Amino acid sequence: MAQRDYALIAxxxxxxxxxxxxxxxxALVLMIIVAAGFGGLLTEWQWQAVPALWQSxxxxxxIWFSIYQAAVSTALSLTLAIPVARALHRQSRFRGRGLLxxxxxxxxxxPTIVAVFGLVAVYGRSGxxxxxxxxxxxxxxxxxxxxxxxxxxxxxFNAPLAARIxxxxxxxxxxxxxxxxxxxGLGSSAIWRALEWPALRRLLPGLAxxxxxxxxxxxxxxxxxxxxxxxxxxxxxxYQALRYEFDFSQAAVLAVVQLLICGSLWAxxxxxxxxxxxxxxxxVSSDQWPRRDAMPxxxxxxxxxxxxxxxxxxxxxxVAVRGFPGLYGELTHTRLWTSLGRSLIVAVTAASLSIGFGxxxxxASQSDTRSxxxxxxxxxxxxxxxxxxxxxxxxxxxxxxxxxxxxxxVSQGLALVTLINxxxxxxxxxxxxxxxxxxxxxxxxxxxxxxxxxxxxxxxLLLLPLLKRPLLLGFAYAAGLSLGDFxxxxxxxxxxxxxxxxxxxxxxxxxxxxxxxxxxLVMLVLLFGIFFVLHRLGDGRSRYRQETPVPVRKQxxx
Amino acid sequence: xxxxxxxxxxxxxxxxxAIKTSFEARCDCTLEFIAxxxxxxxxxxxxxxxxxxxxxxxxxxxxxxxxxxxxxGLLAPHxxxxxxxxxxxxxxxxxxxxxxxxxxxxVYDTEQLTNPPSSLEALIDAPDDLKIILQDPxxxxxxxxxxxxxxxxxxxQAPEKWQALQDNILTVSKGWSDAYFSLFMNGEAPMVLSYxxxxxxxxxxDNTDRYQxxxxxxxxxxxxxxxxxxxxxxxxxxxxxxxxxxxTPAFQQEIPLKNVMYPAIDLGQQVPDVFDRLIDxxxxxxxxxxxxxxxxxxxxxxxxxxxxx
Numbered sequence: 001m002a003q004r005d006y007a008l009i010a011x012x013x014x015x016x017x018x019x020x021x022x023x024x025x026x027a028l029v030l031m032i033i034v035a036a037g038f039g040g041l042l043t044e045w046q047w048q049a050v051p052a053l054w055q056s057x058x059x060x061x062x063i064w065f066s067i068y069q070a071a072v073s074t075a076l077s078l079t080l081a082i083p084v085a086r087a088l089h090r091q092s093r094f095r096g097r098g099l100l101x102x103x104x105x106x107x108x109x110x111p112t113i114v115a116v117f118g119l120v121a122v123y124g125r126s127g128x129x130x131x132x133x134x135x136x137x138x139x140x141x142x143x144x145x146x147x148x149x150x151x152x153x154x155x156x157f158n159a160p161l162a163a164r165i166x167x168x169x170x171x172x173x174x175x176x177x178x179x180x181x182x183x184x185g186l187g188s189s190a191i192w193r194a195l196e197w198p199a200l201r202r203l204l205p206g207l208a209x210x211x212x213x214x215x216x217x218x219x220x221x222x223x224x225x226x227x228x229x230x231x232x233x234x235x236x237x238x239y240q241a242l243r244y245e246f247d248f249s250q251a252a253v254l255a256v257v258q259l260l261i262c263g264s265l266w267a268x269x270x271x272x273x274x275x276x277x278x279x280x281x282x283x284v285s286s287d288q289w290p291r292r293d294a295m296p297x298x299x300x301x302x303x304x305x306x307x308x309x310x311x312x313x314x315x316x317x318x319v320a321v322r323g324f325p326g327l328y329g330e331l332t333h334t335r336l337w338t339s340l341g342r343s344l345i346v347a348v349t350a351a352s353l354s355i356g357f358g359x360x361x362x363x364a365s366q367s368d369t370r371s372x373x374x375x376x377x378x379x380x381x382x383x384x385x386x387x388x389x390x391x392x393x394x395x396x397x398x399x400x401x402x403x404x405x406x407x408x409x410v411s412q413g414l415a416l417v418t419l420i421n422x423x424x425x426x427x428x429x430x431x432x433x434x435x436x437x438x439x440x441x442x443x444x445x446x447x448x449x450x451x452x453x454x455x456x457x458x459x460x461l462l463l464l465p466l467l468k469r470p471l472l473l474g475f476a477y478a479a480g481l482s483l484g485d486f487x488x489x490x491x492x493x494x495x496x497x498x499x500x501x502x503x504x505x506x507x508x509x510x511x512x513x514x515x516x517x518x519x520x521l522v523m524l525v526l527l528f529g530i531f532f533v534l535h536r537l538g539d540g541r542s543r544y545r546q547e548t549p550v551p552v553r554k555q556x557x558x
Numbered sequence: 559x560x561x562x563x564x565x566x567x568x569x570x571x572x573x574x575x576a577i578k579t580s581f582e583a584r585c586d587c588t589l590e591f592i593a594x595x596x597x598x599x600x601x602x603x604x605x606x607x608x609x610x611x612x613x614x615x616x617x618x619x620x621x622x623x624x625x626x627x628x629x630x631g632l633l634a635p636h637x638x639x640x641x642x643x644x645x646x647x648x649x650x651x652x653x654x655x656x657x658x659x660x661x662x663x664x665v666y667d668t669e670q671l672t673n674p675p676s677s678l679e680a681l682i683d684a685p686d687d688l689k690i691i692l693q694d695p696x697x698x699x700x701x702x703x704x705x706x707x708x709x710x711x712x713x714x715q716a717p718e719k720w721q722a723l724q725d726n727i728l729t730v731s732k733g734w735s736d737a738y739f740s741l742f743m744n745g746e747a748p749m750v751l752s753y754x755x756x757x758x759x760x761x762x763x764d765n766t767d768r769y770q771x772x773x774x775x776x777x778x779x780x781x782x783x784x785x786x787x788x789x790x791x792x793x794x795x796x797x798x799x800x801x802x803x804x805x806t807p808a809f810q811q812e813i814p815l816k817n818v819m820y821p822a823i824d825l826g827q828q829v830p831d832v833f834d835r836l837i838d839x840x841x842x843x844x845x846x847x848x849x850x851x852x853x854x855x856x857x858x859x860x861x862x863x864x865x866x867x
Contacts (some may be wrong), residue, residue, distance in 0.1 A: 126744070220732060224736045224740060227727070
């Protein structure tokens with residue numbers, strides 16, 4: 001029947017192929033780009049590098065430490081995230097809720113050097129935290145360096161991310177279940193057993209794999225706060241092999257190790273999650289059902305949320321405090337504005353690309369899943385997540401090896417930076433969009449098919465209202481990620497026309513430390529501004545008041 | 559004419575812009591700086607590009623990677639008169655022309671530390687609460703410089719000394735920026751591995767004497783920055799002209815406060831006064847580039863073993 005209707009009136013892009021092919025093509029292109037980048041390195045592959053890896057006690061220790069710190073970081077982040085997400089869900093009227101939600105978004109795109117600067121100012125030896133301990137008369141001084149520093153930083157980055165994703169999954173619990181819980185008079189622990197835990201349990205394997213991957217590939221944090229070679233990660237070894245030894249073969253072997261560890265974890269987690277995607281009901285609760293257990297836990301929740309907000313806010317305040325003196329001088333310089341402009345252009349383009357890729361990939365994978373083509377759907381989804389396990393540095397260097405004679409002027413470099421930034425953000429954009437995509441009510445979709453609401457109309461009328469907020473959020477993440485990028489820009493960018501992060505590094509290496517602190521503050525304000533504005537836009541005319549959150553961050557390599 | 563260099567050289571505060579203007583005024587040409595990530599990245603890029611490189615000249619290689627750079631076979635003899643050079647060591651090289659130099663040194667915060675250790679030995683023997691910030695020799699130039707410094711002073715004993723130093727190391731960061739900006743400027747440790755010339759910038763531009771370098775009795779390891787012609791250059795004459803220009807006062811006067819290093823020729827009165835107040839190491843420590851190239855990997859492994867044990 002659908003075919004006949006289609007012949008009668010054809011809305012733009014109504015042919016079913018429009019849902020599948022763009023995504024398939026993009027997935028294929030992404031696979032080719034990543035394979036090319038990787039292949040660029042693999043052309044230098046030498047088998048001797050493999051035994052060299054196992055013979056080196058040091059590299060074995062590096063791999064072990066990467067896994068160990070990532071596992072502990074993940075466990076801590078998730079453990080903290082659960083009560084925070086519950087408290088956030090219970091206290092929908094908590095006054096600082098909006099701010100806290102923005103912070104959870106922001107902390108994930110914070111450039112590492114800026115975040116570390118803030119963390120050190122708060123928790124360092126001469127930081128605020130130790131000063132507080134001293135005034136309280138507590139003799140124990142806390143030491144930031146070593147495993148505890150890495151863990152603190154990783155919790156700072158990942159607990160908000162995890163809490164945000166958990167909150168989202170709790171908000172997906174259908175309203176009628178909350179109503180039922182309220183009618184039955186379920187208390188906090190009963191709600192946890194009956195509603196919250198089942199929702200989280202489906203989420204946890206995937207979420208844990210995701211956080212683990214981020215911590216496993218962490219580089220600058222581990223190097224700066226880890227104390228020394230005792231605590232380095234595989235990424236450092238890759239960086240070292242690429243940048244200092246020109247040992248592409250070793251780098252490729254290490255990248256394969258990383259790919260195997262993170263990739264197999266993902267495969268395992270996504271198998272778990274696909275079983276969990278058979279979620280009851282398709283509708284998203286639009287208005288939150290007031291929870292009966294909100295009142296008793298009122299005080300405890302508020303305290304927890306307050307402490308968590310302070311935990312996230314303090315390092316940012318520290319950046320602001322240190323950056324303020326240099327800010328005025330910075331704002332009067334054209335170099336700041338030109339770098340900012342360049343950064344914005346790259347960020348907006350990268351974000352748009354990323355969103356476009358993400359939509360196409362999800363559309364295609366969903367359509368393939370519906371038609372039972374599991375293999376294709378898996379392939380398409382995997383293409384969007386490749387950059388999580390292939391380090392940006394590997395991808396960049398590999399592409400560079402392949403493109404080398406052609407690359408020259410500034411705009412080509414920036415175009416490549418934009419493309420790689422878009423790819424790096426893609427896994428996160430997909431995470432943001434996937435939930436709402438899955439949440440479309442199949443009955444409405446069938447109805448839409450019957451009325452021949454397809455193609456562009458379908459997207460605009462049916463999907464866009466639901467997707468608007470996640471789209472804006474995904475855009476904010478991708479743009480934020482690109483704004484903070486140090487690694488790819490260092491490879492392809494031209495320092496005579498720097499982006500904002502590059503300007504920061506230039507100022508640092510020229511001892512312009514006050515100016516650098518000012519630039520760091522500008523970056524922070526810009527990120528906050530983007531999230532704030534896009535959030536407002538998303539709030540404005542959204543028909544569904546639905547929290548749709550999620551993730552992002554990437555470690556800077558530079 | 560295209561020159562590959564590193565970011566701080568061409569940044570607004572670096573010597574690049576002034577040098578571009580004054581060279582273009584005398585050569586009737588256009589100078590294009592392409593700044594790469596770091597000194598190592600210049601070599602890296604050159605290797606990757608091979609003979610298809612656009613560079614006519616590379617500026618900013620560190621003496622420690624000279625041997626590697628020579629091995630690429632992509633650089634050409636300079637053939638210019640280098641007799642004006644004033645370096646702490648005798649410089650004879652047919653390919654590389656130095657344009658500035660400095661010493662690696664520990665910079666300390668006078669407000670935190672009134673009595674800094676006066677030798678490497680004293681630093682190693684210092685009580686555990688004297689903390690220093692180092693950089694990783696695998697990822698940073700000063701980090702590698704300190705590795706060579708230790709090696710030069712202690713030879714085969716270096717691994718033991720590294721172990722003895724462990725308790726004094728607050729942390730080992732990836733690069734100079736993290737160490738200096740995120741940690742040292744936040745007051746995390748009273749001493750950081752940097753350059754002997756770093757205080758000059760604070761004194762001349764920030765107008766503060768707070769940060770000073772400390773002279774070690776054993777001497778200091780030397781850093782020399784060099785430039786070289788690229789063999790495949792389409793503009794060999796122009797590139798050679800630039801190398802000659804590098805050793806003139808017009809170029810060199812931009813070095814002290816903009817690159818924060820010592821000029822490679824005698825500038826006489828043109829050197830800023832604050833340079834008189836910098837430390838003057840009793841001895842200059844320096845390995846021939848070939849020695850570094852032959853042993854770097856082995857020495858780094860030694861360091862890894864000594865510090866992860």
